[in-house]
Amino acid sequence: MIPIRHFNPLFASLEKELTAVIEQFGNSGTLLENGKRNVIKVFPLADININVKSFKIPKFYNKVVYKYLRKSKAKRSFEYANMLIENAIGTPQPIAYFENYNGLGLHDSYYVSEHLQADLTYRELVETDYPDSENILRQFTKFSFQLHEKGIEFLDHSPGNTLIKKVSDDQYDFFLVDLNRMKFHKQMSFDIRMKNLSRLTPKKEMVMIMSDEYAKLYGIPYVEVFDKMWFYTSQFQERYFRKRRLKKQLKFWKK
Numbered sequence: 001m002i003p004i005r006h007f008n009p010l011f012a013s014l015e016k017e018l019t020a021v022i023e024q025f026g027n028s029g030t031l032l033e034n035g036k037r038n039v040i041k042v043f044p045l046a047d048i049n050i051n052v053k054s055f056k057i058p059k060f061y062n063k064v065v066y067k068y069l070r071k072s073k074a075k076r077s078f079e080y081a082n083m084l085i086e087n088a089i090g091t092p093q094p095i096a097y098f099e100n101y102n103g104l105g106l107h108d109s110y111y112v113s114e115h116l117q118a119d120l121t122y123r124e125l126v127e128t129d130y131p132d133s134e135n136i137l138r139q140f141t142k143f144s145f146q147l148h149e150k151g152i153e154f155l156d157h158s159p160g161n162t163l164i165k166k167v168s169d170d171q172y173d174f175f176l177v178d179l180n181r182m183k184f185h186k187q188m189s190f191d192i193r194m195k196n197l198s199r200l201t202p203k204k205e206m207v208m209i210m211s212d213e214y215a216k217l218y219g220i221p222y223v224e225v226f227d228k229m230w231f232y233t234s235q236f237q238e239r240y241f242r243k244r245r246l247k248k249q250l251k252f253w254k255k
């Protein structure tokens with residue numbers, strides 16, 4: 001294996017300890033998520049906890065792509081996190097990324113960030129009757145508006161990818177995670193902005209609140225924002241449930 005390692009200068013003194021964490025990833029750490037594509041674990045390091053995301057080993061074609069044509073998900077996550085911080089957009093502190101290459105190309109890769117203990121994610125606003133939810137939703141909409149104003153299109157802007165921390169009785173901070181898919185624009189069109197918010201909730205009442213807040217910030221009538229946001233939300237939901245139906249049908253026919 002040919003290892004490539006890159007560290008945030010703030011954590012360069014912990015290079016040996018961080019490398020040991022990656023080398024022992026499979027046998028240690030506290031499991032946070034064991035998904036089909038990625039595994040996330042938490043480890044204590046110095047006086048903080050770190051979050052290590054191990055990306056799925058790519059198939060043959062992508063091994064070559066990530067070696068010669070495209071940056072790995074780990075490298076993109078690290079670079080995008082730094083770009084968010086430079087733009088005063090919340091995300092857990094990036095610490096390092098690790099890549100291991102063999103003769104075919106990229107084998108395995110890891111993104112390391114500071115572990116953030118959140119109070120909730122956007123998902124809780126969708127799935128529960130969370131206290132102060134309208135206030136949180138309006139502040140989240142302002143956070144998303146600021147993201148758009150800076151030309152940042154977060155392609156995985158979905159319910160589980162925004163961590164929320166309560167900082168006072170009625171104030172909240174927001175932090176993006178799962179960062180490897182982003183686009184950066186000089187200026188974002190109204191359609192791109194609205195489409196970017198389409199994956200967050202199927203609930204019409206939530207879209208109405210977000211539309212009301214976004215319209216105030218963007219300086220256009222509420223109805224224009226709501227119509228466009230609800231159009232893209234409905235479109236996304238239709239595609240999502242169509243895929244689910246197809247998967248169920250395929251499982252049925254395989255039996």
